[in-house]
Amino acid sequence: MxxxxxxxxxxxxxxxxxxxxxxxxxxxxxxxxxxxxxxxxxLKTPQESMQVPPVWWPGSPNLDAYSQVADVVGLGRSFLNSFFIALVTTTAIVITSLMAGYAFAKYRFKGRDWLFAALIGTMFLPPIVTLIPLYRITGYLGLNASLFGVVVPNLANAFGIFLMRQYIKGVPDDLIDAARVDGASELTILFKIVAPTVLPAIAALTLFAFVYHWNSYLWPLTVLQGNTDQYPIVISLSRLLSYNRGAMNTGLVMAGATLAVLPPVVLFVFLQRFFVDSIVATGVKG
Known part of the structure; x- marks a missing residue:
């Protein structure tokens, strides 16, 4: 039995x-x-795109749609604008989140917990609520209709600070105290001791921030005020909507969408190991 x-x-x-x-x-x-x-x-021909029932695999794959979409939306300029917005914003978010997270995790000062609670509270505000105040502020600063107007309000992020704070709390205080005894400055401790220790969290935050700001649509559209030369790729692809009224242009629309998702996918491929490590570490801590 x-x-x-x-x-x-x-x-x-x-x-x-x-x-x-x-x-x-x-x-x-x-x-x-x-x-x-x-x-x-x-990769399909216009005839294959119109065929009913649909053709699952293109009979003669071709890249004609990709060359056409480059002419329609000014692909090179739009990609540069998107890379500028995503790279600058992501770099700033990682640095500011790391510094603020370190301060909240390892420093003790009056009002720290209340300030952190207020910071967390901003995470629950829908982005549409802050759209008009941020637009007015960028206007006062003279940054409207420019890429700097898109970037400046997003140089810090409450979620990033929260994520870094939670991870940095796990760094042993003895390790930091030993570095201070050896004469290391706070910035040296942060970037040479703490940052390598929380590398999985940094990679996860980098991925989240890059994907979010690469795909951002409403805020850049609001700030740039029709300045098409400054449009990122996501907004430039909206010009393809007029091409989507017939199946003949389906390949053109799909080619533009494919090009737009490539950079985030490539970034994920490079950071997936660290991203998985961060999830595993979170599960172990929880």
């Missing part, structure tokens, strides 16, 4: 693991299907 019970438990566990694997595969396929369809559609 004991052997039968062990056999049953072992096979029940095997069936459970198999079922869980099938569920994970199904979810992954569902999540990846729109991206795969977008890429394949960008």
């Amino acid at each position: 004991i052997g039968g019970a062990q056999f049953y438990r072992r096979h029940a566990r095997t069936w459970q693991e198999g079922a869980l694997t099938l569920v994970i595969i199904a979810i992954a396929v569902i999540a990846a299907f729109p991206l795969a369809w977008m890429v394949l559609s960008s």
Whole structure:
């Protein structure tokens, strides 16, 4: 009877693991299907895009749509604008979050907890609520209709500060005190001791910030005020909406969308190891 019970438990566990694997595969396929369809559609001919029932795989893949979309939206300039916005904003968020998180985690000063609570409270404000105040502020600073107007209000981020603070709290105080005894400055401690220790969190924040600001639409559209030369790629691609009225231009629209998602995907490929490590570390701490 004991052997039968062990056999049953072992096979029940095997069936459970198999079922869980099938569920994970199904979810992954569902999540990846729109991206795969977008890429394949960008390689189809106009005739294949119009065919009913739809053609799943292009018979003769071609890159004609990519050359056309480059002419329609001014691809080079738009990509440079997007990279400027995303890179500058992400770099500033990582630095300011690291410094503020270090201060909240390791310094003790009057009103620290109240200030941190107020900071966390800003995370619950919908972005649309702060749109008009930020627009007025950028106007007072003379930054409207420029890329600096898009970047400056986003140089710090409450979520980033919260994330860094939670990770930096786990850095041993003895390690920091030892560095101070050796004569290291606070910036040296922060960037040469603390930052390498919380590298997974930095990678996760980098990924989140870059993807968010690369895909940002409403704020750049509001600040740039129709200055099309400063438009990032996401706004420039809105010009393709007029091409989406017929199936003949489906490949053009899909090509533009594919180009727009490439940089975040490439960044994720490079940072996925650190990103997974950050999730695992969070689970262990929790």
